[in-house]
Amino acid sequence: MTLFLSQLINGVVLGSIYALLSVGLTMIFGIMGIVNFAQGELYMLGAYVGFYLVMVLKLPFLVALVITMAVMAVFGLLLERFPFRPMMGKRDESMILVTVGVSILLMNGAILLFGAEPRRVETPYSDMFVDLGILSISVQRILVFGLTALLIILLTLFIRKTRMGKAMRACQQDFRAARIVGINTTRVAQTTCMIGAALAAAGGVMIAPMFLVSPAMGLKVIAKAFVVVILGGLGNVPGAIVGGFVIGIAENLTAGFVSSDLRDIIPFVILILILLWKPEGIFGQQIPEKI
Numbered sequence: 001m002t003l004f005l006s007q008l009i010n011g012v013v014l015g016s017i018y019a020l021l022s023v024g025l026t027m028i029f030g031i032m033g034i035v036n037f038a039q040g041e042l043y044m045l046g047a048y049v050g051f052y053l054v055m056v057l058k059l060p061f062l063v064a065l066v067i068t069m070a071v072m073a074v075f076g077l078l079l080e081r082f083p084f085r086p087m088m089g090k091r092d093e094s095m096i097l098v099t100v101g102v103s104i105l106l107m108n109g110a111i112l113l114f115g116a117e118p119r120r121v122e123t124p125y126s127d128m129f130v131d132l133g134i135l136s137i138s139v140q141r142i143l144v145f146g147l148t149a150l151l152i153i154l155l156t157l158f159i160r161k162t163r164m165g166k167a168m169r170a171c172q173q174d175f176r177a178a179r180i181v182g183i184n185t186t187r188v189a190q191t192t193c194m195i196g197a198a199l200a201a202a203g204g205v206m207i208a209p210m211f212l213v214s215p216a217m218g219l220k221v222i223a224k225a226f227v228v229v230i231l232g233g234l235g236n237v238p239g240a241i242v243g244g245f246v247i248g249i250a251e252n253l254t255a256g257f258v259s260s261d262l263r264d265i266i267p268f269v270i271l272i273l274i275l276l277w278k279p280e281g282i283f284g285q286q287i288p289e290k291i
Contacts, residue, residue, distance in 0.1 A: 002134050007256035008249060013141045013210075015248025016148035020203035021221060022228040022240040023155070024196025030172045030235025031192045034084055035092070037099040039200055039225060040218025041106035046072050046201025047213045048114055051121050061123045065147070065205050069198040076197025080190050088189075103218075110215035118212035126209050144206045151202060152241060155195070159237070164191055172235060220264070227267045231274050233281030243282070246270070 025039045046068050053064035083102050087095045128139040159165035164187075170178040171188045179185045204217075211217070228247050232239020247267045255263040274281065 003256055004253075006135055007252040009135075009137060009141065011249030011252035012245060013144050013248070014252060015245035016145050017203040017207050017221070017244075018224060018228050018248050019241045019244030020148055020151065020199045021225045022232070022244050023152070023237055024199040025225050026229045026232070026235055026237060026240040027168075027192050028196050029229070030237075031168060031175070032084065032088065032189050033175070034087065034095050035099060036196070037096065037222065038079070038102040038106060039196065040222030041103050041110070042072060042076070042197045042200040042218075043204040043221060044110060044213075044215060044218035045075065045106065046204030047121075047208045047217065048110065048119075048204075049201065050205035050208050051119050051213050054121055054123065055119075061125065061209075065202060068201050068205050072201035073194040073198040076193040076195075077190055079197065080193035084193065085186075085189070103222075107215050107218070114215065116215060118214040120212055121208040123209045140209050144210075147202070147206060151199065155199075155237075164188070168192060224267050227271045230271060230281055233283040236281065236283045239281055239283030 021039060021043055024042075025036060028034055028036045028039075049068045049071055050064050053059045053067055054061055057064075059067070079102070083098050087098050123140060125140040125143055126138055129136040130139060130142060159168060167178070167183045167188050168191065170181075170183055171185055175185060178188075204213075224247060228243040229240055231246065232241070232243035247270065250266050250270060251263050254266045
């Protein structure tokens with residue numbers, strides 16, 4: 001029972017990171033129609049920014065988290081302006097190649113700038129534990145889940161209650177029609193990229209104290225983020241959140257009770273089963289083709 005609860009908690013923590021990364025990924029796809037393969041590198045850069053703020057400048061972890069999200073939101077704005085905006089409306093193959101190119105550029109730039117040696121982020125929360133009787137949980141893990149929940153709640157309120165959020169929903173339904181009726185689609189695209197980059201960076205900062213920070217850390221996580229997005233339904237934010245937790249929990253339960261060698265395989269097994277059973281994703285809706 002203790003092992004099950006431990007793996008379940010670890011799965012929820014990992015699922016929180018997947019959810020943050022996948023929400024930004026699915027928003028960019030749902031609104032802009034761009035499959036952003038560079039999302040993993042935004043996660044990686046966020047971890048490095050957090051590393052320097054915490055370990056070099058000695059800022060408190062939560063302060064570093066907020067600053068990192070702000071810095072990477074500006075970076076997301078630059079991504080929208082230069083690689084993404086010129087590609088709007090282009091062929092899917094061209095957009096994919098551009099985002100893959102940006103991903104390779106950012107990863108190799110990180111190697112040149114930070115070096116290939118992994119770094120460790122140390123926070124006081126990693127050494128603080130909450131005793132639940134049958135097991136103890138580090139405050140860092142509780143913090144990851146709590147902050148993820150807070151960010152998701154704030155994002156939900158932003159999308160549902162604000163004028164920009166309503167504009168984003170309109171663009172998700174029909175980008176061209178939204179432009180025709182007077183919605184500033186450029187500003188919507190900028191806001192979407194800023195939110196996507198900030199959420200990915202938040203995931204990178206929060207996971208950094210539990211794993212090593214390295215230039216290649218975004219490669220494995222972006223593959224699983226795509227699994228999450230497809231699992232939840234392309235362009236579906238609630239689906240990305242649920243899918244993130246499903247994959248995170250499935251990974252850890254498999255590692256704990258079956259074999260750790262299968263940990264990285266199980267998300268893709270789930271993906272194949274979902275594609276066979278419900279190709280549009282759990283929360284996706286099948287749109288009939290019109291002739």
